[in-house]
Every structure is written in C-alpha cells, then in structure tokens.
Amino acid sequence: MNFCAVHLSSYLGLPKVLRSLIEEGADAAKADGNGWTPLHYAAQEGHEATVKLLMQQSNVDINSRDATNQTPLSVAAERGHEATVRLLVIADGIDVDSEDSHYKTPLFRAVHYGHEAVVRLLLEQKNVDVNFLSVAEVSPLYLAARKGNADVVKLLISDDRVDVNIKDGYGHTPLSVAVLYGHVDVVKLLIAREDTDVESKDRTGSDSLLSMAAGNGHEAVLRLLLCHSKLAKDNRNDRGQRALARAAICGYEAVVKLLISHGFDVNTRNLWGQTPLFLAAQHGQVEVVRVLVSHERVDVVAEDSLGDTPLSMAVKRGHEVIVDLLQSRIRTA
Numbered sequence: 001m002n003f004c005a006v007h008l009s010s011y012l013g014l015p016k017v018l019r020s021l022i023e024e025g026a027d028a029a030k031a032d033g034n035g036w037t038p039l040h041y042a043a044q045e046g047h048e049a050t051v052k053l054l055m056q057q058s059n060v061d062i063n064s065r066d067a068t069n070q071t072p073l074s075v076a077a078e079r080g081h082e083a084t085v086r087l088l089v090i091a092d093g094i095d096v097d098s099e100d101s102h103y104k105t106p107l108f109r110a111v112h113y114g115h116e117a118v119v120r121l122l123l124e125q126k127n128v129d130v131n132f133l134s135v136a137e138v139s140p141l142y143l144a145a146r147k148g149n150a151d152v153v154k155l156l157i158s159d160d161r162v163d164v165n166i167k168d169g170y171g172h173t174p175l176s177v178a179v180l181y182g183h184v185d186v187v188k189l190l191i192a193r194e195d196t197d198v199e200s201k202d203r204t205g206s207d208s209l210l211s212m213a214a215g216n217g218h219e220a221v222l223r224l225l226l227c228h229s230k231l232a233k234d235n236r237n238d239r240g241q242r243a244l245a246r247a248a249i250c251g252y253e254a255v256v257k258l259l260i261s262h263g264f265d266v267n268t269r270n271l272w273g274q275t276p277l278f279l280a281a282q283h284g285q286v287e288v289v290r291v292l293v294s295h296e297r298v299d300v301v302a303e304d305s306l307g308d309t310p311l312s313m314a315v316k317r318g319h320e321v322i323v324d325l326l327q328s329r330i331r332t333a
Contacts, residue, residue, distance in 0.1 A: 013047030149219030215246030
C-alpha cells in the first residue's frame with residue numbers, strides 16, 4: 001500500500017506532525033499504492049490547515065491524480081468540504097474541470113452528492129464547464145434534476161452559462177427527467193423559465209411530458225404541466241392523447257379523472273384502434289374501467305383493429321368484475 005507517516009498525519013489532520021516529517025526529509029508528494037498523495041488524504045477529510053501546508057510545498061502537485069484519476073479538488077468536492085475547495089480553486093494552475101476515470105468532474109461530483117455550498121463555489125469559477133457531459137451524456141443540471149435536488153437545480157439555472165435544455169444520450173432534457181421521476185419542485189423551477197423547451201422530444205419522438213407524468217402516476221406534476229400554456233392544447237392531439245391511454249393501462253384512477261376533466265377524449269384510439277376503456281379492460285384495471293364507464297360519452301362497444309371490444313377482451317383475460325361493469329353499462333346505454 002506504501003501508506004506511511006506523511007499519509008497518516010495528513011489523513012488525521014496533524015499539520016505540526018506533518019511539518020516535522022517534511023523538515024526531516026519526508027516526501028510531501030509521495031503517492032501510496034492507490035495513487036493517493038498526502039494532499040488527497042487531507043482534502044478528503046477537509047483538514048484546511050494541513051491542505052494549506054501541503055500546498056506550500058514546492059514538489060506537491062495540486063492536480064495530482066490517483067489510480068482513478070481523481071484529484072484532491074475532486075475528492076474535496078465529493079465530500080462537500082467547502083473550505084478546502086475554496087483553498088484549492090484559487091491555487092495557481094488548478095484544473096477545476098479535472099475529469100476522472102468515471103468521466104466526472106469536481107462540479108459533477110458535488111452535484112451528485114448535493115453539496116450546495118461547493119456547487120456555488122465551483123460555479124463562481126469563470127473557466128468551469130457548467131455543461132460538462134459525463135460518459136452517459138449527463139450534465140450537472142440533468143443530474144440534479146434526476147435526483148430531485150431543487151436547491152442545486154435553482155443554483156445551476158441561475159447561472160447564465162447553463163443550458164437548461166441540454167439532452168442526455170437518449171434525448172431527455174433536465175425537465176423531462178424531472179417529470180419522469182415525479183420531482184414536483186424541480187419541474188416547477190424549470191417550467192417557470194421562458195427558455196425551457198416544454199415540447200422537446202426524446203430520440204424516439206414518442207413520449208410527451210404529459211404522457212410521461214401520466215404513465216408514471218405523477219398527479220401533482222401533471223397538474224403543473226396542464227396549467228402550462230404550451231401543453232394545455234395537447235388534449236387535442238395524438239401526442240397528448242397517449243397520456244390518457246398510458247394512465248388507463250397502468251391503473252392510475254386519479255390521473256385518468258384529471259385528464260378527462262381537462263378535456264381529453266375518452267374515446268381516443270391508438271394505432272390498433274384501442275380506446276382507453278379497451279386498454280383498461282385488457283389490463284384488468286377495475287377502478288379505471290369504473291371511471292370510464294361512468295362517462296356519458298364513452299363508447300363501450302368500440303372495436304379494435306381485430307374486432308375485439310372492451311367486453312370481449314375482458315372475457316378473454318378472465319377479468320370477471322370488469323365483465324360485470326361493462327355488461328351493466330351496455331344494458332343502460
């Protein structure tokens with residue numbers, strides 16, 4: 001491991017002991033078996049005085065890299081040591097965008113672990129890459145949105161350099177991933193911006209924000225989206241109608257009610273001619289079927305492209321309660 005006294009005194013934050021070792025000829029830049037230098041250990045533990053002492057040594061490389069290419073700044077940012085990061089970012093020659101073997105920068109790691117103060121410090125650096133993309137083509141803003149960290153998202157979007165519509169490898173934006181995971185506060189922050197593209201599509205072009213929210217049962221997020229001027233009209237097109245179909249398939253009763261109340265067509269059909277009622281009957285979603293059959297305009301006998309109806313499909317799948325609901329609705333039609 002090559003772990004010796006200079007590493008231990010740095011790890012424990014003992015600057016007086018470390019100074020004595022250096023004066024006696026110990027190597028202040030010595031790397032252990034994992035490539036960790038005393039500065040790595042001091043930065044990891046947030047020992048400010050020890051970091052200062054090591055930075056004063058002429059042979060210490062502030063951008064030294066361990067076996068995974070992490071620098072002391074990256075380590076300090078990951079651990080959330082604000083004071084240590086502040087010391088390092090003002091040092092001459094510091095690489096604020098040092099990329100490790102996992103394709104992550106100090107800013108990326110600070111965002112990942114939700115260290116707001118460190119994120120703020122790194123954003124203050126003029127040369128930091130705020131739109132850095134990881135190997136998965138994920139930006140710091142996208143990552144914060146995915147994790148639902150509204151405070152970090154708010155910090156990032158306050159920086160004019162940050163691209164709020166930057167996409168990952170699948171074509172998802174920070175807004176779409178926040179919708180996907182149901183992070184209401186993050187969605188609220190992002191859709192409040194005029195430059196956020198609420199109509200952006202992924203690479204397949206198949207999923208709208210409305211269908212993402214509906215298909216995952218995120219009612220609160222869906223309510224926010226339905227109030228947006230550019231999305232309110234989606235109840236009249238195919239892209240928006242997929243939202244009702246997905247909610248019906250997944251059995252999200254409250255979401256189905258919400259969409260119907262906003263004018264979504266209960267008789268909309270997919271490529272196979274299947275209505276939301278058909279899909280709910282097929283998938284055994286009793287409560288959704290109950291909601292749909294109570295709607296006065298629902299077509300309970302609508303046939304799909306193969307000639308099946310909601311009732312025939314429910315019979316085939318053995319959904320007895322749904323069969324009873326449909327038969328009762330047909331008798332009163």
